[in-house]
Amino acid sequence: MKKIIYVFEKIESGAYVLAQIAAFIMMLLTSADAAMRYIVHKPIVGAYEFSESYLMVIIIFLSMSYVMKEKGHIRIDIFIEKMPKKFVEFLDRIYLLLAAAFMFALGYQGMVMTDDAIINNYVSSGLIKWPTWASVIWVPIGAYLFTLRLVFEFVQSLLPNKEKLYEERDRNIS
Amino acid sequence: MVVAVPLVLLLLFLALGMPIAFALGVSGSIGLFFIGGWDLVLGIIQTTPYDSTANFLFTTIPMFILMAELMTASGITKDIFKAAHKWLGNLPGGLGIATVFAGAGLGAVSGSSTASAATLSASAYPEMQKYGYSTPFSMGVASISGTLAIMIPPSIVLILYGIMTETGIGSLLIAGIIPGIITALGYVVTIWIWAKIDPKVAPRVTDKPTIREKFQSLAGIWPMLVIMLVVIGGIYAGVVTATEAGALGAFATFIVALAMKRLTFEKINEALKRTLKSTAMIMTIVIGAMILGYFLTATQVTQKMITFVQDAGYSRWLILVLVIILYLILGVFMDQMAILILTLPLTFPLVTSLGFNPIWFGIIVTKTAEIGLVTPPVGMNVFVAAGAAGVRTAEAFKGVTWFVIADLILLLILILFPFLSTWLPDLMMK
Amino acid sequence: ACGNSAKTQGESSSKGKSSKKEGEQIVIKIADSFPASHLIPKTGTLPWIKRIEELGKGKIKIEYYPAEQLGKAASLLDAAKNRVADITYVGPLYVNDKMPLSGVTGNPGLVKDAVSGSKAFDKLIKEDLYELEFKPNGVRPLWGGTTNPYQIVNSVHKVTKPADFKGLKIRTSGGLQEEMMESLGSTPVSIPGPEIFSAWDRGTIDGTLLSFFSWPGYQTDKVAKFSSKNAQLSAFGITYVVNEKAWNSWPEDVQKAITQASDEIVEKFGHAIIDEEAILEEQYRKAGVEIYDIPEADLEKLNEELEPFNKKWAKDLDAKGQPGTKILEKFRQYNKEFQNK
Ligand code: NA
Ligand code: NA
Numbered sequence: 001m002k003k004i005i006y007v008f009e010k011i012e013s014g015a016y017v018l019a020q021i022a023a024f025i026m027m028l029l030t031s032a033d034a035a036m037r038y039i040v041h042k043p044i045v046g047a048y049e050f051s052e053s054y055l056m057v058i059i060i061f062l063s064m065s066y067v068m069k070e071k072g073h074i075r076i077d078i079f080i081e082k083m084p085k086k087f088v089e090f091l092d093r094i095y096l097l098l099a100a101a102f103m104f105a106l107g108y109q110g111m112v113m114t115d116d117a118i119i120n121n122y123v124s125s126g127l128i129k130w131p132t133w134a135s136v137i138w139v140p141i142g143a144y145l146f147t148l149r150l151v152f153e154f155v156q157s158l159l160p161n162k163e164k165l166y167e168e169r170d171r172n173i174s
Numbered sequence: 175m176v177v178a179v180p181l182v183l184l185l186l187f188l189a190l191g192m193p194i195a196f197a198l199g200v201s202g203s204i205g206l207f208f209i210g211g212w213d214l215v216l217g218i219i220q221t222t223p224y225d226s227t228a229n230f231l232f233t234t235i236p237m238f239i240l241m242a243e244l245m246t247a248s249g250i251t252k253d254i255f256k257a258a259h260k261w262l263g264n265l266p267g268g269l270g271i272a273t274v275f276a277g278a279g280l281g282a283v284s285g286s287s288t289a290s291a292a293t294l295s296a297s298a299y300p301e302m303q304k305y306g307y308s309t310p311f312s313m314g315v316a317s318i319s320g321t322l323a324i325m326i327p328p329s330i331v332l333i334l335y336g337i338m339t340e341t342g343i344g345s346l347l348i349a350g351i352i353p354g355i356i357t358a359l360g361y362v363v364t365i366w367i368w369a370k371i372d373p374k375v376a377p378r379v380t381d382k383p384t385i386r387e388k389f390q391s392l393a394g395i396w397p398m399l400v401i402m403l404v405v406i407g408g409i410y411a412g413v414v415t416a417t418e419a420g421a422l423g424a425f426a427t428f429i430v431a432l433a434m435k436r437l438t439f440e441k442i443n444e445a446l447k448r449t450l451k452s453t454a455m456i457m458t459i460v461i462g463a464m465i466l467g468y469f470l471t472a473t474q475v476t477q478k479m480i481t482f483v484q485d486a487g488y489s490r491w492l493i494l495v496l497v498i499i500l501y502l503i504l505g506v507f508m509d510q511m512a513i514l515i516l517t518l519p520l521t522f523p524l525v526t527s528l529g530f531n532p533i534w535f536g537i538i539v540t541k542t543a544e545i546g547l548v549t550p551p552v553g554m555n556v557f558v559a560a561g562a563a564g565v566r567t568a569e570a571f572k573g574v575t576w577f578v579i580a581d582l583i584l585l586l587i588l589i590l591f592p593f594l595s596t597w598l599p600d601l602m603m604k
Numbered sequence: 605a606c607g608n609s610a611k612t613q614g615e616s617s618s619k620g621k622s623s624k625k626e627g628e629q630i631v632i633k634i635a636d637s638f639p640a641s642h643l644i645p646k647t648g649t650l651p652w653i654k655r656i657e658e659l660g661k662g663k664i665k666i667e668y669y670p671a672e673q674l675g676k677a678a679s680l681l682d683a684a685k686n687r688v689a690d691i692t693y694v695g696p697l698y699v700n701d702k703m704p705l706s707g708v709t710g711n712p713g714l715v716k717d718a719v720s721g722s723k724a725f726d727k728l729i730k731e732d733l734y735e736l737e738f739k740p741n742g743v744r745p746l747w748g749g750t751t752n753p754y755q756i757v758n759s760v761h762k763v764t765k766p767a768d769f770k771g772l773k774i775r776t777s778g779g780l781q782e783e784m785m786e787s788l789g790s791t792p793v794s795i796p797g798p799e800i801f802s803a804w805d806r807g808t809i810d811g812t813l814l815s816f817f818s819w820p821g822y823q824t825d826k827v828a829k830f831s832s833k834n835a836q837l838s839a840f841g842i843t844y845v846v847n848e849k850a851w852n853s854w855p856e857d858v859q860k861a862i863t864q865a866s867d868e869i870v871e872k873f874g875h876a877i878i879d880e881e882a883i884l885e886e887q888y889r890k891a892g893v894e895i896y897d898i899p900e901a902d903l904e905k906l907n908e909e910l911e912p913f914n915k916k917w918a919k920d921l922d923a924k925g926q927p928g929t930k931i932l933e934k935f936r937q938y939n940k941e942f943q944n945k
Binding site for chain 2: 016019020023024026027028029030031033034035038048051052053055056057059060061063064066067070072073074075076077078079080088091092095098099102105106109110112113135136139143
């Protein structure tokens with residue numbers, strides 16, 4: 001189990017790095033596109049579509065799971081602070097399962113969409129014929145990673161306290 | 175009944191600490207299942223996550239956050255606070271007033287209030303501690319000053335409002351200038367009064383910086399001025415659209431910080447990480463909120479409510495007041511982005527059909543969003559400020575009470591005097 | 605505890621629903637992406653819905669979900685396919701990857717006006733495109749229409765000849781428009797719809813391709829100075845489609861009522877668009893916008909210049925094993941047929 005989780009975490013942080021790179025590229029590409037358009041009247045062909053359909057999807061979906069690890073998905077804790085710890089732990093397990101089921105459904109449906117796009121060879125029109133599948137595929141990848149993260153956290157929550165399947169991060173919202 | 179169950183479930187999930195994104199998504203899916211079975215749930219779940227993210231207008235969210243994070247990572251924001259401190263520190267509650275000014279300055283370049291609150295808290299809190307300011311006071315000031323970033327342009331809240339209602343984003347952003355300045359002044363007055371009434375919370379700072387020191391501190395604000403010039407100049411000269419301005423701002427910050435030798439690879443990495451953390455959090459909530467939103471529209475509760483309200487023959491002002499109260503209540507316990515996405519399809523047609531100005535309504539909604547950012551239990555700015563300073567959230571929430579009262583008065587002023595919001599955009603857009 | 609209560613509550617609620625008496629009435633969900641004030645619902649969708657209910661004689665109840673309430677324009681085809689709604693609007697240009705052939709209305713020089721264009725497109729989707737692009741997606745077209753063709757609207761100078769396009773920064777919605785503007789020497793610019801006005805106002809763009817009925821949505825009258833009136837720079841096609849399974853589950857008289865209402869709306873829609881645009885045109889003329897006809901000879905030259913795009917469009921599709929050339933020629937033929945009527 002530990003080994004599986006180790007491999008998973010490697011993939012998860014790899015995805016996070018890719019999302020970081022995508023954000024950085026978005027900054028450069030959008031600025032360059034605007035500059036080219038303004039100065040030489042030649043915008044970068046496809047910059048808009050690339051940011052919208054590829055970078056944006058990568059940024060969001062490849063970081064979701066890692067952000068869960070960092071406890072970045074906020075919740076209202078003002079009430080549960082006053083509840084018994086055991087009860088809160090019990091609730092957390094339910095949430096993890098519900099969330100895992102939800103993310104799995106998202107991933108599965110995303111896969112159906114990706115599959116459709118590959119089989120039918122969907123491409124966009126315009127100066128660059130972007131393949132649709134390469135834009136949609138980040139949804140199932142990200143959602144499945146997230147599902148695994150949630151499942152692992154669920155398993156972790158069942159284990160006695162000392163045993164750690166993975167290193168837990170501090171809650172740090174900023 | 176069909177509408178009630180998933181909504182009760184949602185409130186239960188939220189109150190019992192389920193991450194907000196999942197509470198929205200799961201209760202929305204359950205609701206969809208009730209009305210349309212698996213076909214409907216799976217159909218919505220298939221297209222919504224992709225549709226809500228692959229949208230160019232939303233690129234502005236990570237980009238403006240990245241800009242703010244780069245400013246923080248490179249210490250540019252710290253310098254702004256230092257300058258404000260040197261000039262205003264001697265007034266009653268002077269460090270607090272300095273924080274408001276720093277928040278307004280930061281707000282003029284950043285569109286993200288949470289990023290702004292984190293920065294202000296990290297740089298202002300230690301200073302205020304040093305001079306014996308009370309923790310709730312310091313936290314209240316840092317949290318509330320952060321909210322200025324969504325009223326003073328650029329603002330991701332106003333941009334989102336523009337996207338969702340197809341109101342001109344340019345006009346909306348300009349409309350935020352005067353209300354933003356009034357709000358900042360309102361906070362200053364609040365601090366002043368508070369410090370006068372209860373001097374213990376903010377002891378007078380006695381060490382007087384020399385004129386020389388004051389002017390030296392101004393050297394620290396040029397990077398912000400350059401970035402401001404690039405962003406605002408870029409928008410008005412037509413180099414970039416309001417959406418693209420975030421990317422250009424982030425790039426300008428990147429270059430300025432590099433030129434100042436303030437960026438290392440680690441710092442860039444850290445800024446990107448924090449950017450993704452906020453972005454993924456916001457956008458996951460957006461996806462959840464969209465799913466819940468589809469459930470709400472599929473029950474036609476929205477249309478029914480609008481028809482009901484319209485047929486009831488209430489005066490338009492009463493309806494407006496009800497809508498604003500709805501926003502204030504939602505703002506108490508929900509994320510601002512999620513609220514806008516959930517409610518605007520419902521409230522915008524209603525309010526504009528009653529003849530209210532769409533730009534003015536955008537400003538009113540933004541004002542309620544500012545209030546929601548600091549009210550418990552979900553007050554993102556307070557969370558973030560407390561997190562950055564390492565303070566308990568309960569302690570921090572204590573400090574916002576007076577500011578919320580001030581904000582409510584400011585809200586009333588903005589409602590009663592629409593020209594405060596519409597005069598400038600009318601002037602500039604002919 | 606929370607999980608359990610959710611379950612029991614859920615069961616009782618779904619029971620409550622099924623125990624509702626099931627009358628004869630058939631409820632049909634129609635979804636589109638247009639805000640209620642938009643001209644397409646005003647001239648097409650709403651009168652059509654009214655007519656269906658009229659012909660249904662109380663047996664059909666329509667629930668209408670406008671303004672992206674059940675999905676964005678690009679996902680409405682999926683919404684019909686997955687039966688999120690029974691009937692949805694599908695704009696082929698929004699789902700260009702899935703329905704490239706149906707995007708033929710976006711080609712230049714074919715559609716002359718909304719009436720002949722709508723009749724031609726309606727015929728094309730029912731007779732030629734149904735098997736090719738609708739059936740595979742699990743839907744059946746009910747009716748189709750086109751707007752008046754797009755015009756070149758800008759704030760720099762009158763555009764009548766191909767050379768006049770040179771150097772203008774023109775906002776396009778991608779696709780073929782982007783390619784055409786590029787080849788005519790304009791700079792095609794991609795910006796989101798809500799930002800057209802401010803981008804135009806500040807000179808990020810000089811103009812865009814638009815038909816009159818879209819002007820109000822973008823505050824175009826405040827920034828535009830010139831607009832052509834008779835150019836044929838491509839047209840926007842709309843279709844309303846029904847989920848095939850839903851369709852087959854409805855009794856024959858319901859199908860009949862819908863078919864009749866759909867057949868009737870095509871021409872009405874075309875005329876209503878032309879009438880509404882005439883009113884708008886008058887209004888904009890009075891506001892000082894120069895609205896001009898491109899001289900016949902110049903128009904011919906412009907269309908000639910753009911004709912290679914049709915050829916290329918068709919050939920690209922042929923190469924992918926789709927009958928691009930055939931559909932293009934059919935659509936041209938239908939347009940001519942209805943123009944002469
Ligand atoms: Na701002
Ligand atoms: Na709140």
